[in-house]
Amino acid sequence: MSPRWTAIPEDALSPVDIYKSGRLAASMWRLGDTVMFGYRDDYVAAAEQPIAFTLPLSHQPVDTDRMRIPAFFAGLLPEGESRRRDLQRAFHLAEDDELGLLSLIGADTVGDVQVVPAGDPPPDDAAPQALMWDSVSLREMWNDLSGAGLRSALPGVQPKMSAQSRSLHGGAAGAVILKFPIESWRGVLTNERFFMVHAADVGLRAPAVAIATDREGQQALEVVRFDRALRERRLMRYAQEDASQVLGLRPGQKYDPDGRTVVGALASRCASPKMAARDLFHQLVYSYVIGNNDVHAKNLSIRRDPKSSLWMVTPVYDVLHTWPYEGDHRFYPAVRKDGLHEAVTLKHWLQFASDVGLPERAARRTIARVLGGVPGLLSATRDTIDLSPNRMRDLERVLQRRVHDLQGG
Numbered sequence: 001m002s003p004r005w006t007a008i009p010e011d012a013l014s015p016v017d018i019y020k021s022g023r024l025a026a027s028m029w030r031l032g033d034t035v036m037f038g039y040r041d042d043y044v045a046a047a048e049q050p051i052a053f054t055l056p057l058s059h060q061p062v063d064t065d066r067m068r069i070p071a072f073f074a075g076l077l078p079e080g081e082s083r084r085r086d087l088q089r090a091f092h093l094a095e096d097d098e099l100g101l102l103s104l105i106g107a108d109t110v111g112d113v114q115v116v117p118a119g120d121p122p123p124d125d126a127a128p129q130a131l132m133w134d135s136v137s138l139r140e141m142w143n144d145l146s147g148a149g150l151r152s153a154l155p156g157v158q159p160k161m162s163a164q165s166r167s168l169h170g171g172a173a174g175a176v177i178l179k180f181p182i183e184s185w186r187g188v189l190t191n192e193r194f195f196m197v198h199a200a201d202v203g204l205r206a207p208a209v210a211i212a213t214d215r216e217g218q219q220a221l222e223v224v225r226f227d228r229a230l231r232e233r234r235l236m237r238y239a240q241e242d243a244s245q246v247l248g249l250r251p252g253q254k255y256d257p258d259g260r261t262v263v264g265a266l267a268s269r270c271a272s273p274k275m276a277a278r279d280l281f282h283q284l285v286y287s288y289v290i291g292n293n294d295v296h297a298k299n300l301s302i303r304r305d306p307k308s309s310l311w312m313v314t315p316v317y318d319v320l321h322t323w324p325y326e327g328d329h330r331f332y333p334a335v336r337k338d339g340l341h342e343a344v345t346l347k348h349w350l351q352f353a354s355d356v357g358l359p360e361r362a363a364r365r366t367i368a369r370v371l372g373g374v375p376g377l378l379s380a381t382r383d384t385i386d387l388s389p390n391r392m393r394d395l396e397r398v399l400q401r402r403v404h405d406l407q408g409g
Contacts, residue, residue, distance in 0.1 A: 008118055012036075014099045015118035016106070020051050021237065021306065027118065028069065030099050035069050037062040049304075051113055053241060053269060054248040068250075069098045075245040075298065076109045076153040077101060083159055108152040108162055111227055112237035112306070115153075130164040130174075133212040138220055142180070155242075155251065155298060156318070158182060168208040168224050175228040175235070178212065179221040185325045187386035189221045192320040194384045195290050196223075202286055202373040205315040226315050227303060239304035240314060243297035254296040258334040259284060263356045266302050271310040276302070277356045279313040282366050284335065288344060289370055289406065290377070291321045291398040293331050323398060324391045343401075346408045367406055374403055 008015045012029035019025060025043045029036055038061040039051075050057050052072035064070055077098060078084055084101065087093070093100045106115025107123050114122045142161065152162035159180040168176060181189050189211055199206040207224040214220075229236040243262040244254045246269065257265075263280045270276035280300060287295045301314040323329060330340040336348045346367070353363035378399060382392055 014097070014103050016099065016103045016115050017118050017120070018051060019114040019116070019122050020049060021112045021239070022114075022122070023048065025051055028073075028099065028115075029118070030067065033065060033067050035064045035067065035099055037064075037070055049239070053246050067094075067096050067098060069102060071248045071250050072241070072245045073102055073106075073115070074098060074250050075155060075242065076106065076111075076113070076115075077251070078105075078154055078160075079157045079251055102153065105151050105153045110154065111240035111303075113239075130166045132166070133214050133222075136214055137216055138178070138180070138212075138214045138218045139216065158188075162225070165212070165222060167212070168210055168222060174230055175225040177223045177225055179223065181219065186388070186391075188320065188325070189219060190384060190386045191324075192221055192318075194381065195292070195319045195321060196316075198290075198373065198377050198380075199286060199316050199319060201376065202370045204282060204286060207315050207317065223317070226317075236306060238306060240301055241303075242299070242301040246302070247297065249297060251298065254298045255332055257297050258339075259352060260355050262297050262300055262333055266300060266313065267356065269311050270302055271312065274357055276313050277358050278362055278366065281353055281356065281358055281363065282370070283313075283316045283319075284333075285349065285367055285370050285406070286316070287319055288331055288335075289374065289399065289402050290319065291323050291395065291402065292319050293326060293329060294318075294322045296332055321385075321395050321398070323394060324387060343405055345405045349406065371403055371406055374399060 008027055008029050009031065012031060015027065015029040017024055017027055023043070024040060025048065026037060026039045037055070039057060039059070041059065044057045044059055047057065054072055055062065055070060062070060068074065087101060087104065088095060091104055102115050103117050109115065116122050142159070154160050154162060154177060161178050163176055163178055165174065165176045168174065179192070193209050193211060196206055196209045207226050210222045212220050212222040227238045227240045229238070243257065243266055244251065246265045247257060247261070249256065263277055266280060267273040267276035283300065284295060299318045302311050303314045304311045329342045331342065331344055332340065334340045335344045335352045337351070349367065350360055350363055353360065378396060381395060385392070387395065
């Protein structure tokens with residue numbers, strides 16, 4: 001009998017075990033510059049859920065070159081240079097050693113996949129002690145590279161960490177993501193908090209958010225994790241994939257696909273493709289109106305309910321007015337057929353809706369719901385968002401112009 005190919009060679013580098021919904025599903029390791037991924041035979045035989053859409057169940061291994069891990073796993077890693085650099089230096093990792101980095105921080109990823117050093121069990125999912133922000137130092141937590149919060153694989157450029165909090169969970173402990181300010185991005189915390197809260201006012205599902213202030217007066221944006229739930233004091237993980245992962249793209253390619261490609265890829269994998277297309281259209285229209293031009297393929301996702309096993313669009317996330325922080329004011333992803341533009345009119349949106357399978361009546365109703373919330377939004381921005389007077393005038397001008405676009409101007 002030939003040896004099992006899933007056996008990790010003795011000279012493998014950074015070997016890891018991969019768990020899916022708490023079950024050991026696969027392994028991954030590196031030999032030279034080649035990274036190998038393979039499902040366990042017993043996992044395939046049981047016809048369990050695949051780890052990712054791009055990694056279907058198979059007895060055949062998957063290999064990638066240049067020390068790169070498969071695109072799904074690359075999409076779990078943080079994109080922020082400062083945090084990656086700190087981790088690489090602290091743990092003596094080469095800059096391009098993606099597998100080594102994932103082995104350090106992959107025990108708490110977005111979704112229900114956990115990556116741990118080979119032979120190690122995943123962390124206990126019993127509810128940990130919830131933090132009270134006024135009794136801790138966020139700076140000390142961030143600097144503690146061995147801390148559980150920093151051993152989380154959270155993608156994105158903005159510095160962030162996972163933690164437990166009571167403040168947004170009605171007194172019960174629950175998982176949250178803390179997003180830290182960026183020095184050159186004035187008002188980014190109040191900016192995102194404002195537009196996330198307002199998203200619910202226009203009919204979007206959105207996680208609870210708040211500004212957390214620690215004992216030293218430092219602040220972070222606290223966002224409830226919607227890929228987690230607490231059942232009988234145990235953590236339940238929801239499978240989740242963003243459009244980059246579903247399309248098999250690496251993080252550096254997140255701006256490549258246009259809106260039709262993104263919506264089509266996500267909606268086609270949901271239990272109700274038409275409802276999913278409507279929800280994604282809703283999220284895109286809202287981002288357009290508020291001047292959130294950074295809706296790349298990692299900012300639109302679907303998740304699988306562990307009880308029903310049905311895939312559906314996630315709540316909206318990472319929505320804020322991006323103009324003060326960007327040089328390119330074109331709306332991403334491309335909605336117009338002629339490519340990226342700063343202005344996307346009603347005609348373009350209706351054509352887009354038709355192309356992704358959304359009836360015109362439903363598209364117009366969605367647009368009207370978003371536009372109906374703009375007057376209240378405009379009246380509240382000045383007292384809520386920490387931007388300079390000039391930036392506030394720019395924000396109001398952008399919102400008014402984009403409302404005009406969507407009204408058929």
